[in-house]
Amino acid sequence: MKIIFAGTPDFAASALSALIAAGHEIALVLTQPDRPSGRGMKLTASPVKTVALAHGLPVYQPEKLRTSEQQEPLQGINADVMVVAAYGIILPQAVLDLPSFGCLNIHASLLPRWRGAAPIQRAILAGDDATGITIMQMDAGLDTGDMLSIHTTPISAQDNAQTLHDKLATQGAEAIVAALADLPTLQAQRQVQPAAGVTYAEKLKKEEAQIDWQQSADTLCRMIRAFNPFPSAQTTLDGQAVKIWQASVCAGDGVAGEILAVEKDALLVACGSGALRISELQKAGGKRLPTQAFLAGSPLTAGQRFGA
Numbered sequence: 001m002k003i004i005f006a007g008t009p010d011f012a013a014s015a016l017s018a019l020i021a022a023g024h025e026i027a028l029v030l031t032q033p034d035r036p037s038g039r040g041m042k043l044t045a046s047p048v049k050t051v052a053l054a055h056g057l058p059v060y061q062p063e064k065l066r067t068s069e070q071q072e073p074l075q076g077i078n079a080d081v082m083v084v085a086a087y088g089i090i091l092p093q094a095v096l097d098l099p100s101f102g103c104l105n106i107h108a109s110l111l112p113r114w115r116g117a118a119p120i121q122r123a124i125l126a127g128d129d130a131t132g133i134t135i136m137q138m139d140a141g142l143d144t145g146d147m148l149s150i151h152t153t154p155i156s157a158q159d160n161a162q163t164l165h166d167k168l169a170t171q172g173a174e175a176i177v178a179a180l181a182d183l184p185t186l187q188a189q190r191q192v193q194p195a196a197g198v199t200y201a202e203k204l205k206k207e208e209a210q211i212d213w214q215q216s217a218d219t220l221c222r223m224i225r226a227f228n229p230f231p232s233a234q235t236t237l238d239g240q241a242v243k244i245w246q247a248s249v250c251a252g253d254g255v256a257g258e259i260l261a262v263e264k265d266a267l268l269v270a271c272g273s274g275a276l277r278i279s280e281l282q283k284a285g286g287k288r289l290p291t292q293a294f295l296a297g298s299p300l301t302a303g304q305r306f307g308a
Contacts, residue, residue, distance in 0.1 A: 002080045003082070003180075004074060005026055006030035009047055015085045019083065026055075028059075065091060080100050081099045082103040082104070083104050085172065105143070108168045109201065117203040122202075131164070133168060136148065148190055210234055213256035245280040259301070265291055
């Protein structure tokens with residue numbers, strides 16, 4: 001098929017690579033403008049742009065697609081379909097109407113649950129047992145279009161946002177290739193999203209990442225997993241910022257935030273109910289370290305308190 005592809009991060013780059021490998025003609029790639037990144041804040045191409053340039057594909061990077069001038073490069077392509085994955089720019093109706101088969105979105109949740117910007121993290125935070133990929137026929141709403149195919153994947157107790165992202169990126173790439181192979185049939189059998197079960201996955205905010213040790217160990221464990229790698233769960237110890245990267249729930253009782261025990265490779269810390277066994281953390285200006293390595297450079301003792 002002749003495709004316009006729109007996407008920006010690694011999740012989308014996986015889908016673009018799969019479509020190229022499947023032999024589709026990628027007539028144009030849309031991605032967000034290069035953004036400052038890294039310590040030097042140098043302008044950096046998105047993962048999607050990197051894949052596109054590596055395959056000699058034309059790239060278009062508008063700030064928005066609201067005006068006829070901004071939409072002009074899409075005119076005249078006569079694309080069969082537009083595939084969208086984590087693009088980050090709203091598509092107006094004029095753009096949605098351009099391709100013969102419309103625009104398809106690769107969404108990282110089981111719609112209508114977790115419409116919006118951060119479905120992977122919100123699913124972990126909520127303690128969902130499963131999530132997945134929905135291939136959706138796009139309309140002008142926020143992830144409200146009809147569903148063409150649904151693909152489920154379990155969320156394990158060890159999954160964090162990065163590992164679950166990687167699973168879903170692979171699943172999404174496979175799902176869009178399969179959908180395009182049978183698109184007329186899927187569109188004829190499309191399902192309207194049910195009104196029941198709608199939830200919204202709001203964009204993550206850095207202030208959400210501050211650990212409240214009064215919460216239960218179960219809640220905090222999910223938070224640590226959901227915010228790994230961004231924005232990372234954060235607390236303080238002796239007035240210094242500390243990031244918690246990996247932890248599991250264990251038995252324990254004490255003042256919230258209190259270090260109950262210092263083991264060779266873990267810290268046991270009391271929560272509002274239960275305790276966390278912290279196995280990876282990072283102090284301000286330092287590296288992410290397993291607890292054993294962290295303690296070698298920053299010894300801690302039982303009775304010290306996080307978040308005090």
